[in-house]
Amino acid sequence: MPIKESFAIWNNKGGVGKSSITFHVATRYAEKNPESKVLVIDMCPQANSSLILLGGGSGGENILMENCLHQPVAKTVAGYFSEVISSGQGASLPNQSRFVTQVNKVNSEIPDNLYLLCGDPNLELLVPALNKAIDFPALVPGVDPWIWVHNILEEFYKGLADKVGGDWLVFIDTNPSFSIYTEVAISCVEKLIVPVNADDSSRIATQAMFTLLHGTIPPHPVYSKWTFAAMAPQKRISIPKIHLIVGNRLTQYDGTAGAFAALSDATADTLFKEFQENKNRFTATSKSIETMQDFRDHYSIPLRDFNTSGVVAAHLGKPLSKLTQGKHRIYNRDITVVAARIKECATAVDDLLDKL
Secondary structure: OOEEEEEEEOOOOOOOOHHHHHHHHHHHHHHHOOOOEEEEEEEOOOOHHHHHHOOOHHHHHHHHHHHHHOOOOOOEHHHHHHHHHHHOOOOOOOOHHHHOEEHHHOOOOOOOOEEEEEOOHHHHHHHHHHHHHHHOOOOOOOOOHHHHHHOHHHHHHHHHHHHHOOOEEEEEEEOOOOOHHHHHHHHOOOEEEEEEOOOHHHHHHHHHHHHHHHOOOOOOOOHHHHOHHHHHHHOOOOOOEEEEEEEEEEOOOOOHHHHOOOOOHHHHHHHHHHHHHOHHHEOOOOOOOOOHHHHHHHHEEEEEOOOOHHHHHHHHOOOHHHOOOEEEEEOOEEEEEOHHHHHHHHHHHHHHHHHO
């Protein structure tokens, strides 16, 4: 099977480290699995994970602008969506490989088996076109406009894998807002990696996440009819299952036990209650999960804060394995990185990969 697994890194909340987690997990997986191909799809208009992968800092931004945005047809997610939508329902799909960047060709620090469909600020401008395409009458027998739009991204990466060959793992970085392009991203993956912070806003965002994905009980009498949660089951589009909850933004000096207060008690209560009531919303496990601690041990992992090592690595567009101890010039400041902290961060990423 060309597609081994597909993950979206998403939470209905900003500032939880989605892009940095995407970068570190994707690059490390590519390093540890050179026989596989890794595809990162950047579905956030801010394009942060793209900027990091392409070299970080102003260098990554320049490459994004020159190699991706300043092309007759943008070599980005917005460029691909534009071609598909303008061609219309039932038309032949564009050659997917035209839109993909083999990252190593522009950033030699990245493994040569990692590929990127770049993010694009213009993705936000496509929202009216995507919504109009959904509402447009079906023109081709057997083609449902709602399904057609929501399947665009899955058709993209499956088509790419068929053309290029090999086994692929897909990571999708997302925007916290549940816009139509986030619906498309969520629709095309099997599993969710959910970053959270140790605060009450993560608890609220977690509650909102379940509402957006699965609706409310009882359903709202008016607007619930048109939500993604209502439409996806009607259209037989599978809603991805929560696979891993990543407690991000931890201090580097907390022990693991204290840190998974990283998954705050309030957030843990919300998630565990959801698991008890709807186990089918989480990936299946053969383990017996009876207690809150069982749940934490299986579905969550603490990720040490990348305040220094991770931020420096991202700014330089380097995986943690390539980051060296010493001073690094970041935004006109000298930032000192300590080897022990690099090792801690790298170990945390490896532990996360083991849970995938």
